[in-house]
Amino acid sequence: MSEAEKKIFNEKVFEKSCRSCHASCGDCHVKSPTIGGVNLGLIKGHKFIRKDETKTCALCHGGRVYPEFTGDYGGSADIHYQKGMMCMDCHSIKEIHGDGKPQTARKLLEYKNTCTKCHKSGLEKTDKAKEAHSIHSEDKVSCYACHSGGEYRNCYNCHLGKGSSAKPGFILGRNPRAKNQLTTLRVVPTVRDTFASVGIKMENFDKLPNYWDTAPHNIKKRTDRTRNCDTCHLEKINFLKKEDLIPNGSRANEGLIFDFRQ
Amino acid sequence: MRKLKNFLGSWLLVVLFFAFAQANDYSPVVSTDWLEKNLNNPNLVIIDIRKAEDYKANHIPNSINVVYSAWAIEKAGRKNELPENDDLQDLITNAGINDNSLVVIVGLSDNLTELVNMTRVAWTLNYSGFEKVSVLDGGFTKWSKEGKTVTTETKKPKAGNFKIKINQKIYADKNLVKNAIGKSVIVDTRMPEYFFGVAKLDFVARAGHIESAVNLPSGWIYTKDGNFKMLDELEAMAKGVLGSDKEKEIITYCDTGRLASGWWFVLSKMLGYKNVKMYDGSAQDWAGDATLPMVKYSWK
Numbered sequence: 001m002s003e004a005e006k007k008i009f010n011e012k013v014f015e016k017s018c019r020s021c022h023a024s025c026g027d028c029h030v031k032s033p034t035i036g037g038v039n040l041g042l043i044k045g046h047k048f049i050r051k052d053e054t055k056t057c058a059l060c061h062g063g064r065v066y067p068e069f070t071g072d073y074g075g076s077a078d079i080h081y082q083k084g085m086m087c088m089d090c091h092s093i094k095e096i097h098g099d100g101k102p103q104t105a106r107k108l109l110e111y112k113n114t115c116t117k118c119h120k121s122g123l124e125k126t127d128k129a130k131e132a133h134s135i136h137s138e139d140k141v142s143c144y145a146c147h148s149g150g151e152y153r154n155c156y157n158c159h160l161g162k163g164s165s166a167k168p169g170f171i172l173g174r175n176p177r178a179k180n181q182l183t184t185l186r187v188v189p190t191v192r193d194t195f196a197s198v199g200i201k202m203e204n205f206d207k208l209p210n211y212w213d214t215a216p217h218n219i220k221k222r223t224d225r226t227r228n229c230d231t232c233h234l235e236k237i238n239f240l241k242k243e244d245l246i247p248n249g250s251r252a253n254e255g256l257i258f259d260f261r262q
Numbered sequence: 263m264r265k266l267k268n269f270l271g272s273w274l275l276v277v278l279f280f281a282f283a284q285a286n287d288y289s290p291v292v293s294t295d296w297l298e299k300n301l302n303n304p305n306l307v308i309i310d311i312r313k314a315e316d317y318k319a320n321h322i323p324n325s326i327n328v329v330y331s332a333w334a335i336e337k338a339g340r341k342n343e344l345p346e347n348d349d350l351q352d353l354i355t356n357a358g359i360n361d362n363s364l365v366v367i368v369g370l371s372d373n374l375t376e377l378v379n380m381t382r383v384a385w386t387l388n389y390s391g392f393e394k395v396s397v398l399d400g401g402f403t404k405w406s407k408e409g410k411t412v413t414t415e416t417k418k419p420k421a422g423n424f425k426i427k428i429n430q431k432i433y434a435d436k437n438l439v440k441n442a443i444g445k446s447v448i449v450d451t452r453m454p455e456y457f458f459g460v461a462k463l464d465f466v467a468r469a470g471h472i473e474s475a476v477n478l479p480s481g482w483i484y485t486k487d488g489n490f491k492m493l494d495e496l497e498a499m500a501k502g503v504l505g506s507d508k509e510k511e512i513i514t515y516c517d518t519g520r521l522a523s524g525w526w527f528v529l530s531k532m533l534g535y536k537n538v539k540m541y542d543g544s545a546q547d548w549a550g551d552a553t554l555p556m557v558k559y560s561w562k
Binding site for chain 1: 313314315317318327328329331332334335336345346348349352353356416
């Protein structure tokens with residue numbers, strides 16, 4: 001993106017679109033967000049709601065994360081929800097509020113939550129789990145790749161002029177941030193003319209893929225993949241294939257197809 | 263006068279039913295008053311199946327939370343399916359259920375779906391081989407309305423020792439239902455418009471009912487306040503539609519295997535019908551198989 005385009009992006013895209021999610025205090029703790037033009041008003045009059053995850057978190061994250069977590073999106077509830085855990089049992093205040101330093105990406109936060117903060121490697125209860133985790137170490141396979149319990153929401157066709165559409169999917173492929181790792185991917189449905197209407201050409205569109213690593217909140221202790229090696233190693237179920245790539249997507253997408261021979 | 267007599271007779275049956283719970287330790291339905299008196303019974307495991315956030319907000323003292331969606335999962339596109347056996351064992355162990363436990367299921371009674379969530383969990387526990395499972399009449403909704411004690415204190419149960427022993431006698435699959443047509447009583451527990459085929463849910467491929475099925479909606483089990491109707495009324499409904507032979511095989515079904523648990527529960531646990539199964543896959547499974555007929559626009 002050129003400097004001129006960056007300026008347009010910051011003024012016309014970030015402020016009008018991204019900023020609607022990037023919140024200040026009251027956006028989470030006093031009022032409900034405007035989603036699709038609809039606003040439910042104040043959460044509880046003029047009161048400051050310190051913590052009520054069904055509102056302070058789920059009103060914004062209710063499109064995909066929260067329904068996946070509670071099982072309302074299909075499948076069954078995340079194992080942590082089944083055990084009565086809510087958002088802030090895993091995600092700390094520091095992770096949510098930040099430390100005042102500007103960050104370029106959410107995933108770069110050094111204090112963000114990870115599975116292994118609670119589930120320490122080597123402390124598994126069974127030999128089978130120990131062996132499975134030592135073979136599929138986190139640098140090769142993410143926790144979600146095996147323990148995500150089912151389909152999660154993926155959006156398609158954003159900004160094609162017809163609006164986006166969402167459908168459940170489960171996609172396994174290379175992590176664009178760590179290509180040696182197999183992980184769950186979620187479609188980021190930008191198209192070549194996403195920002196054409198504001199004068200941004202997206203000349204580098206093919207440098208970044210349309211699939212990005214994601215952490216579906218539908219974790220299970222056991223899944224088809226933990227139960228049977230053949231699910232991945234023989235049948236390759238849900239692995240990203242060339243014929244499944246979104247039409248006219250980025251050329252970088254092909255680099256995320258996982259090949260066991262490589 | 264006759265009306266008054268009938269009314270008193272019905273109440274006597276209900277009183278006797280709940281009295282049975284106190285005298286013999288087990289009744290399929292327990293009242294809020296019974297539960298209040300038995301809250302500190304060390305063998306009692308109170309399982310609150312409401313959403314985790316609702317449980318956290320307040321719940322019955324000593325109850326633990328295992329949400330409904332842990333007991334009935336979506337599998338291969340089918341809703342309200344049984345978890346795998348190893349997952350079921352984990353759920354039961356982690357809920358602290360022992361061989362000598364008495365389990366009470368607590369849900370909501372605000373609508374029919376919430377009401378049959380309780381009977382569906384009871385069915386799943388029975389399928390796991392655990393028999394002494396009761397449903398709280400009126401659920402947490404009634405408990406709360408009555409102003410009974412609630413707490414926000416959560417408790418983590420000690421792992422239970424009950425080992426699952428799958429009870430196939432209450433489970434029906436597509437093949438079993440196919441073979442049962444014309445031999446057993448197949449009961450469609452959906453509302454009449456679904457049975458008759460003028461309405462259907464989006465995820466059910468075709469409207470109508472399974473050949474030879476009779477219609478006995480689970481929506482008729484409960485009063486408008488969300489309590490079980492009186493026993494004699496339930497018995498009369500069952501007799502009127504199914505007959506009074508309590509030995510014959512009866513298979514209940516609905517759209518996904520949730521509503522159908524209502525009449526499975528009433529027939530087998532409350533009215534003493536001896537051989538009642540539930541077709542877990544129900545119309546979603548049956549109508550999804552294009553080779554199987556669905557009967558429309560007929561009450562037969």
